[in-house]
Amino acid sequence: MPNDPVARTPGAKRAAPGEFVFDLGSVQKIQGGPAYSTAHGPCIEGDRMIVGLMRMAAGTGAEPHSHPNEQWIYVLEGTFHADIGGKEIDVKPGSVVYIPANTIHAGKATPDGDVVFFTVKDASHSLHGIKAT
Numbered sequence: 001m002p003n004d005p006v007a008r009t010p011g012a013k014r015a016a017p018g019e020f021v022f023d024l025g026s027v028q029k030i031q032g033g034p035a036y037s038t039a040h041g042p043c044i045e046g047d048r049m050i051v052g053l054m055r056m057a058a059g060t061g062a063e064p065h066s067h068p069n070e071q072w073i074y075v076l077e078g079t080f081h082a083d084i085g086g087k088e089i090d091v092k093p094g095s096v097v098y099i100p101a102n103t104i105h106a107g108k109a110t111p112d113g114d115v116v117f118f119t120v121k122d123a124s125h126s127l128h129g130i131k132a133t
Contacts, residue, residue, distance in 0.1 A: 009050065009126040012043040024053050032119075036131040037062035043127050050121045056080075061108020061115075067129035069122045073097040073107075078115035082107035104132050 007014035011030035013022065024042045032039030032052065038060040043052040050069075056062075056078075064083070073080070073096065080091040084105040091097055099105050109115035121127060 007045045007126075008123065009043055009045060009128060012045050012050070012127060015044060015046045030127075033062055033065060033128050033131075036065045036129070045123060045127075048123050050123050050127050052119045052127060054117055054119055056107075056109040056115045056117075058109050058113050059111040062106055064104050064106040064132035065129040066102050066104045066132060067121070067125055068101055069125040070101045071099040072120045073099070074118045074120075076116045076118060078113045079110040080107055080115045080117065081110055 005014050009030065011028060013027050022044050027042035027044060029040050030043050031037065032041070032054050039054040039056050039062060041052055041054040043050065058078075073091075075091045075093050075095055075097070077093055080097070082089050082091060082097065082105060084097070084099055085103045089097070
């Protein structure tokens with residue numbers, strides 16, 4: 001529709017007025033952080049929330065980065081090894097990770113398998129963060 005709002009994240013699907021259900025299997029996959037991460041998957045944006053179903057291949061992941069929006073990560077498959085604000089953690093399926101706004105963090109799938117996670121961010125910024133220098 002010509003008057004649909006534009007997504008903040010390049011390539012993401014922006015929820016249109018009256019659009020309530022999304023088949024993540026048919027939504028275009030995008031890079032979770034093109035400059036710093038191997039995560040990829042479908043991403044949908046609403047007015048106040050951004051959601052994504054991301055996959056990181058075994059042994060790959062995200063370099064240190066931050067973003068001005070807070071983030072939640074729910075691990076569905078694999079083991080996610082992360083460093084959040086200098087604290088290292090290993091996250092198994094069924095656990096939720098909270099990353100406060102502007103916190104430098106990194107994470108990767110362990111070498112034994114891919115990590116699949118559902119992520120939620122507030123829409124004050126796009127899905128993409130800024131690589132730490």
